Amino acid sequence: MSEVNHDLIIAGAGPAGMSAALWANELNINHLVLESGTEPGGQLLKTFNPIDNHLGVAALNGNDLRDVFFRQVEKRTKSVLFSRTIRNVDIDSNRIQLENGEKLGFRALLVATGVRRRRLEVTGEIDLRGKGIILSGKKQAVEASDKDAIVVGGGDAAFENALILSEFAKKVTLIHRRDEFSARREFVEEVLRHPGIEVLTNAQVVSFNGDSQLKAVSISLNGENREIEGQIAVIRIGVAPNSEPVTGLVDLDHRGYIRISSNCRTTRKCIYAAGDVANPVSPTVSSAVGMGATAVKSILEYLRNN
Ligand SMILES: Cc1cc2nc3c(=O)[nH]c(=O)nc-3n(C[C@H](O)[C@H](O)[C@H](O)COP(=O)(O)OP(=O)(O)OC[C@H]3O[C@@H](n4cnc5c(N)ncnc54)[C@H](O)[C@@H]3O)c2cc1C
Structure with missing residues (x-):
């Protein structure tokens, strides 16, 4: 050495x-x-x-x-x-x-x-990276065309990604573990007003599901399990x-x-x-x-x- x-x-x-x-x-x-x-x-x-x-x-x-x-x-x-x-x-x-x-x-x-x-440390997060879980909504927005997109997080980056993806995706679901957001007010207001974006609060991601491609995300919503369809996902949790x-x-x-x-x-x-x-x-x-x-x-x- x-x-x-x-x-x-x-x-x-x-x-x-x-x-x-x-x-x-x-x-x-x-x-x-x-x-x-x-x-x-x-x-x-x-x-x-x-x-x-x-x-x-x-x-x-x-x-x-x-x-x-x-x-x-x-x-x-x-x-x-x-x-x-x-x-x-x-x-x-x-x-x-x-x-x-x-x-x-x-x-x-x-x-x-x-x-x-930061990572969520949940099943599928690494395996489905590049197979639906994308690095950047800004760079890869077109990949969301006619798909259901999921964004995880409650800060500026999550809200910005939700807005960008909403220009291409059929529907965007934003999942946040709390019921308040750290994102700036303009972003929050725009997202909450947006007809193509659903916001789920008090929701924890449990797993990203799919074999060779992301198909859905399992979440725990107010303590109940639910599956959200989604073929594109962006994780922005700080x-x-x-x-x-x-x-x-x-x-x-x-x-x-x-x-x-x-x-x-x-x-x-x-x-x-x-x-x-x-x-x-x-x-x-x-x-x-x-x-x-x-x-x-x-x-x-x-x-x-x-
Ligand atoms: C999407 C995005 C948009 C942004 N937009 C803006 C903007 O518009 N304006 C702005 O001012 N800032 C912006 N930022 C923030 C800006 O990029 C950062 O503030 C800046 O890069 C910080 O520089 P840094 O050198 O401290 O750290 P980093 O850029 O994080 O660089 C740290 C380097 O250290 C290396 N490293 C880590 N661990 C080790 C190790 N153990 N041994 C050796 N090397 C190691 C890493 O590989 C990396 O290359 C943005 C950031 C992101 C992610």
Whole structure:
């Protein structure tokens, strides 16, 4: 097993990690970016709508913005490795361990691992992925043409998907486990008014049913079992922070987000965090990019003094 030391290891090559890499180069910090995916971008790779709310760029979609970001990063640093998932951190020896067993030493670690979509953890959810359970209503709306569509969730993303799918589907059923919604009022009002969308509250998904293709969803509605026909489904039940590599080492909030100071430092002196994994309040590209820069500026101070 090889062992290499770096002044700074950056975990994740989403907007926060890319910004941090740029700033590490700017400040002459010896660094390495480790990304578990096969390409940079993080959530940008799953964003199919235009992104025109990050100052200075009007991108057609997330991929487009990712290309703009990574072109700039690539010109400045070649220290980005893909298919490298950080599994855990040994704080006594200042080493991270990757899923492939490799160990790497660091003086400072920046966790920029973002968030992932929450799963329902029910039967059929994985097996029927791509066989009716789709990734994005925005990107795959036409697949709902003349079908019954099901959307699970009660936030903005769920309501937005229900509205998009309603333009193509015969009928949309929105299933939510509570009787109130976190989605913004305009979305809720539009969905509740929509003749093609039925909203079921206090309803829990029990399973996605079908062999090679989704056929129906079993739910528990106010305690009673019911089956809803549906050949297309989108699950939007929120996100969870990818804070596992440092769980137990730094303070997390009750949802698992990393707690940081205003200079992006965690409760461990040598561990910093930036982007969505530490920012439930403003999970945006602009915040992630800004936090990447803040963290690296603070890390420079740390490296000088330790
Ligand atoms: C559909 C959608 C639409 C959006 N629209 C907008 C918008 O219009 N405007 C806006 O500002 N924001 C938008 N966002 C949010 C924006 O994409 C995020 O705020 C931003 O991507 C956060 O960047 P990040 O670097 O913190 O995290 P992420 O983008 O989540 O990147 C984290 C990276 O870390 C990697 N990683 C995870 N765990 C590990 C590990 N253990 N080891 C190594 N690597 C790891 C991941 O593979 C990923 O590449 C949208 C998000 C979605 C999903």
